[in-house]
């Protein structure tokens with residue numbers, strides 16, 4: 001078992017991560033301490049969990065704790081824990097490679113954008129490497145719980161591309177990380193400085209963090225606990241200040257920013273549990289990358305023992321931005337992920353978590369409009385998934401949606417469905433909306449003209465998810481939701497009469513247009529939607545909006561080519577010109593331009609853009 005001393009190269013990505021981390025964390029140097037303590041605390045959590053099945057692992061040093069010490073002469077800071085420790089293979093796997101796929105995606109995103117956002121770094125298992133922000137050499141001494149003293153491992157590196165590995169004798173299990181500080185990092189060799197960082201970032205780590213007691217400004221051999229060391233969520237709410245909640249959030253969520261809001265609840269009864277759930281103020285990285293499959297950030301404890309990250313078991317995907325802790329009293333400690341997925345108690349806890357989060361968002365919407373606006377900007381599109389996925393809460397979620405509107409504040413999404421209904425004219429029974437691939441395209445749609453003329457409000461939707469969401473949101477508070485570009489418009493008696501007369505009068509024109517356009521359209525009709533524009537596309541009730549069909553096609557999906565219905569405004573001078581134009585070639589150019597401009601306004605892709613340009617130039621030159 002005695003493996004020789006050796007030098008190994010870091011995996012290529014590690015060098016990349018090291019480079020990114022040391023450069024982007026430069027202005028948040030002190031974070032290294034939080035990251036190393038967080039790893040040490042995870043190691044203690046893991047040992048406590050494994051010792052449920054194998055109590056002998058706890059032999060030797062009983063109480064789990066984390067020690068932070070410094071040596072002015074040697075210029076080192078050491079973070080030591082008596083947690084699970086690592087075997088030689090684990091050291092190689094954990095400290096020599098980038099194990100998590102999240103980190104790989106993160107790296108790809110970073111190199112693609114050529115920028116490193118410090119805020120994101122901590123979330124990706126690059127925590128350990130932050131040691132190299134302040135140290136030019138790092139030594140790790142570690143021994144896996146349950147192994148012999150002779151199976152200790154020493155790992156050492158200057159973070160430049162290689163690390164040395166050696167088997168050493170270590171009297172105790174656990175891990176010590178020794179930082180050999182860079183020349184200008186003397187600040188971290190001061191006891192008070194380290195203490196204040198521990199209180200600032202790690203006060204609520206649930207294990208005692210100890211430092212040597214000081215006498216006359218010098219460390220002694222005696223240890224004292226410097227953090228609060230209690231699990232924050234177990235305390236009564238009245239004893240927890242906002243700052244406590246925020247600092248716990250930051251260490252939990254690896255976030256530099258404050259949380260936007262939180263909800264902390266203890267449920268007692270035939271099932272007892274505590275939940276502490278946070279809404280961040282900015283999207284966490286995994287959310288931005290659309291990683292719905294590897295969710296993190298919601299920790300399951302059972303009677304204060306950390307069991308696992310169970311975000312997927314505890315919250316539906318549309319609430320994946322939530323961070324927090326669930327501590328259940330009545331689940332068996334040896335519970336596995338498989339059991340969790342089919343556990344009735346957990347189902348109830350999950351439903352309660354959803355309720356708490358929705359309560360919290362509703363409270364923001366009602367009482368703290370600014371915070372709600374921040375929430376909506378960061379997570380509105382994620383929440384919309386709930387309309388599709390969470391039938392039971394659909395109406396509640398729909399109530400929280402905000403949109404831009406023809407009576408709103410430009411592109412800002414501030415109008416709720418209730419606002420809309422409150423402004424409806426007497427007799428209006430439909431909530432009207434339009435979808436497009438940008439706000440400008442939605443706001444400028446020709447299909448809105450008749451609605452504007454009649455003073456009917458239309459919601460302007462331009463987020464990609466909207467069409468998909470609207471498939472599940474066909475009704476709200478007894479009102480139908482309808483797309484202004486789809487189907488027949490409901491007309492009153494007088495309008496219907498006018499429409500019929502116009503259609504009759506335009507029959508020869510419609511026939512001529514259909515002949516000129518041939519296979520490009522399925523039908524040409526007189527529009528009830530237009531007042532100023534010459535033409536627009538109309539979709540059947542079940543047809544997909546052209547901009548969405550285009551996006552899906554671009555993303556490689558097979559989409560059937562559907563022939564559009566062209567609607568025209570017979571009053572418009574351009575349409576009248578088609579009617580009077582005797583030259584067939586010219587009439588055809590005009591007819592095709594009417595179709596093509598309607599397609600462009602609807603965000604469709606022109607089948608032959610070059611032909612369109614030539615056609616337009618011919619018409620412009622007369």
Ligand SMILES: Nc1ncnc2c1ncn2[C@@H]1O[C@H](COP(=O)(O)OP(=O)(O)OP(=O)(O)O)[C@@H](O)[C@H]1O
Nearest residue numbers: 039040043085094122123124125126127128129175
């Ligand atoms: N003190 C420690 N004791 C035992 N294992 C450790 C310790 N520090 C790090 N490790 C191991 O090294 C791995 C990599 O650590 P690193 O800080 O880079 O990422 P992480 O902890 O997995 O990610 P994150 O910090 O986002 O939770 C950890 O997952 C853990 O397995």
